[in-house]
Amino acid sequence: MLDEDGNIISFGEPRPATEEELQIGDLVSLMLSRILDDDGGDDGSSSGQGGDNANGMQCGPNATHTVVAGDTLFAISRRYGTTVEALVAANNIINGNIIVVGQVLNVPCSMGNELPITIINNPPQVGDSPPQIDCTGFRATSPTDGFPFGPVTFFWDPPAAGDFNGFRINVYNERGELVGMFETGDPNATNVIGNMSTIGGGFSFAWEVVALAGGVPVCVSDRISLFRESPPEQGPPPQEEKPKPICGNGKCEAGEDAEYCYVDCGNFA
Template sequence: MARSERWRRATIGCCAAVVAALLSAIPAGAEDVHLIRPGDTLSGIAAQYGAPVELLAQQNGIADPDVIYAGQQLVIPPSGGGTPAGDGPDTGFYTVQPGDTLWGIAARYGVSLNTLLAVNPIVDPNHIVVGQQIRVPGAVSASIPELLAQHAAGYGLDPALVQALAWQESGWQQQVVSPVGAVGVMQVTPETGSWVGDYLVGRPLDISGSVSDNILAGVAFLHWLIARSGSLELALASYNQGPGSVARYGVFPETQQFVANVLAIRDYIARNGVPPVAQ
């Protein structure tokens, strides 16, 4: 028997005397709390409730999953916490992969870093571990880069270009609103979103409440600008500055820099698969 297993079972055994008293203290029907009994293991409890071991450990501040105590109360996430990202309307879970950062996960799902910190027991946002389960409120059925690529493909556009435009505009953050009222990942104004819905998509678009609709609006508008201008650079300039402004005043210097940034990010994504600083 491993040393950690001997220690765990010894610890559980010496605490057995308090189990009965603690059992009586738990309200009937409190299904979100599990009282550890002698012989319990965290993996067994996780299997019982359909929850990942890592999530139970994280939710209950357990540093070593091999060390639990008889009499200890475990909080069980609703429905076992086993819902994968996108399967529920309000929240999902993301499993940390090698190279992930918390900031990158926030960007991937269009939520703020503070939102993730508010719903996850993370002490140091710079320290997450592979296999850790991150609760993601409002997780969509696909990640932001996946949605960008899907909608780009639907309009015959380069996915890296659309991802780069969205990265330059918002850093893939749905909650970002510009000083002029442009909303979300693609930074679409309500007026543009309404026009795109009426004339390009053929249905109303919820650019604030739906990440997918926001991206669809931006991609459809970019596709229209490219066809209208006949130039990718001019289309990007019009996306940022407005086609009417470009027609009247030409491309402003800051807009030229915007276009250069988008094209540089596109090339970076094409080479590396991710935008700058997201690795």
């Protein structure tokens, strides 16, 4: 706290800087760096040209970054001297809070090399951090020996970490076309039941399990290719029972003869 003369008279409790405060600090630091470069007059260029930054990493049309645990789009944009908007646009990212460990991101420079700052409409509160997704260990486990022509339970090993809101089984035919989906909204589920008699004709299929976060696929297992058993054999349709002839009605009907019904079919000539 400062007094009316600008002197420090007390200190508040220390706290982590918010994402918005970090961005403002970066902006001020970068602007001061450019002013100092201009005053120094090495070659008249600023430190931000060409996408260079203090870490020596450079953005550009061929630059990429492999996501590791703890990465965020904001941290990556600072590291390469670009913007979150440029990363989102170049990688078709739907939710900027979700990136996957091992994911390879294109790292373009922002349009016009503008300062790497993001407008945050709802800045995170102190202590908040984007959910981390770790797909390690995520794999489909059963079935692996074939599909029945009917209900089957799909099993999987869950991912190591993530704020998931469900899982989905995708089933593909031999042409790679999606023909069936079986979904659960349980974030802790490790199995779901599907009916393999409802996915159309054919014998060869493949399945995979997908982890969902905010309704968006964030982890996908390897596909398992299996054969489906043949549908149950259908017997011949039941024969319609023909009405039996009535002896004594004065008509010699099919199935009647004189021996069976002399009254109707006897020769009285």
